[in-house]
Amino acid sequence: MKTKLVINNKKLKTSILIKKNYISKFIEVISKKNERVFCILDSKIKIDLEFSKQKNIKIFTIQSGENIKTFNGYKNLSDKLIKNNANRKSVVIAIGGGTLGDLVGFVASTLLRGLEFYLIPTTLLSQVDSSIGGKNGINTIYGKNLIGTFYQPKKVLIDISVLNTLSKKEIKSGYAEIIKHALIKDYSFFCWLEENTNKLLNLDKSILEKAIYKSIMIKLFYVKNDEKESLINSKSRAMLNFGHTIGHAIESHYKYKKFNHGEAISIGMIAEAKISNYLGLLSSNELRRIISHFKKYRLKVNDNILKNKIIIKKIIKDKKNFQNTINFSLIDKIGSSIFYKKLDKSKVYNILQNI
Ligand SMILES: NC(=O)c1ccc[n+]([C@@H]2O[C@H](COP(=O)([O-])OP(=O)(O)OC[C@H]3O[C@@H](n4cnc5c(N)ncnc54)[C@H](O)[C@@H]3O)[C@@H](O)[C@H]2O)c1
Ligand SMILES: [Zn+2]
Structure with a gap:
């Protein structure tokens, strides 16, 4: 680099x-x-x-x-x-x-x-x-x-x-967005991260620069195609919201105190990966592989509030939603995402009870 x-x-x-x-x-x-x-x-x-x-x-x-x-x-x-x-x-x-x-x-x-x-x-x-x-x-x-x-x-x-003065907690928070970029767009980047996350979290310079560069290029791909987030397909900027529909609801529910942004979206990504699996989009093998990566590096994977009705009220306020339906950016494979339209809020509640 x-x-x-x-x-x-x-x-x-x-x-x-x-x-x-x-x-x-x-x-x-x-x-x-x-x-x-x-x-x-x-x-x-x-x-x-x-x-x-x-x-x-x-x-x-x-x-x-x-x-x-x-x-x-x-x-x-x-x-x-x-x-x-x-x-x-x-x-x-x-x-x-x-x-x-x-x-x-x-x-x-x-x-x-x-x-x-x-x-x-x-x-x-x-x-x-x-x-x-x-x-x-x-x-x-x-x-x-x-x-x-x-x-x-x-x-x-x-x-x-x-970045040298940044706490481990904040480094991990940033890592959550890096892994998000890999999950939605780049399987080989995900595999590379599986090999290099330890070095990355310890701020190894060349690993860090490569991960930052890769992440920026993935984000730019969506921003260039859809700067104002108006598309509703797999090239939509909304794909970058994977993990955020639920993650933002969690942050807002806890008034930004219990989790930082990366922690909240880590929980959101695992919940949304489970929803992807529940809907038959993501295989159980790939879901297990994602969860095990998150657990290995102690990224957050769950919170009790997901089973509570109150979270649905927060989710519905997400900018991607209209009336009582919820639009998710989901993944159908590691490295591939889709815009999943119109899940009814009662269906989302039921899914959250079962995952
Ligand atoms: N605009 C976008 O497209 C976009 C995308 C992703 C996230 N966000 C937003 O970003 C926010 C989270 O950003 P963040 O994680 O950087 O949080 P932050 O700005 O709160 O920074 C986290 C902590 O690190 C401290 N800090 C900053 N730089 C430091 C350094 N070099 N050394 C030591 N401490 C340092 C800050 O004072 C703060 O306490 C959320 O509000 C989220 O919604 C926006
Ligand atoms: Zn984010």
Whole structure:
């Protein structure tokens, strides 16, 4: 793997740069080209802030987590930017995990009808998933990501050197999205992960870079085909939602406290793989192989709430659903996914009782 890799996407008007130890330089280059630069930085990140000495750079630090993806979080950041004279020539750089990126992207897309913005994802999860594709937004009491926009960052910088300070729990959370990408699209990637997950979780550089690159390419495949998630076939961006219909419901039910995003979607992926098996789509052998991989690396596989009626009420609020039916992104093989339309909510309840 090269130390510098650029993925330019003309259709999406965005580019992704994978380069180590490059954050300060990246920000310096942006600041030379722009009048005013606002850096929104996650408070847990330890990086050299030498660049902040430049007069046109202002840094706001945020203690991030799911609690910032709220109306309040949106108001606080927008007010701060306006108070500090953000104008249409200002650019915004988000340096943090998926929660910070989702909030900053949403603010940037709406403030003054849209400011140029850049993303520097600092968690494994945000490097392999949330920084790619231009979705951003906030949660409401009714569910996850219910308010948001599609708005592509001008550039994304993936720098794996920031991952060293990440906890094992957060590394595993990111791994959940990597394995999701393999499960929906790439059997050989899944086999490669079966061999290399241990090294990946221990942040072996070349394994990590390969997994990140593969994940990004799978995500880009769907985003390029269906940026606004309007297709309802196996090329739909909704395929990336495998594990999320149930995962988001779990997160929302526990008010984002019991599980982090990766843990919730791990439970969601196993439940949705079991639904795939129950519906005759996925073989029992393949289901067992998936569950054993999750168990081997201690990814979450179950939670009691799945048997409770209350979870159906949460599931029904998912953006893919209409009236009382639930649309799932399911898998019919390891490495292949399908859009499964219109499961009645009582049927989903019954299936969840039986898996
Ligand atoms: N927009 C999308 O397409 C998309 C896709 C997937 C997930 N998401 C969203 O992403 C969010 C989850 O993102 P996340 O897992 O990055 O969570 P997060 O942003 O909450 O980060 C997890 C924790 O790691 C800390 N952190 C960040 N970088 C660090 C570093 N380098 N070292 C040490 N600690 C660090 C954060 O402060 C936080 O405590 C969810 O809200 C999810 O809905 C969005
Ligand atoms: Zn996710």
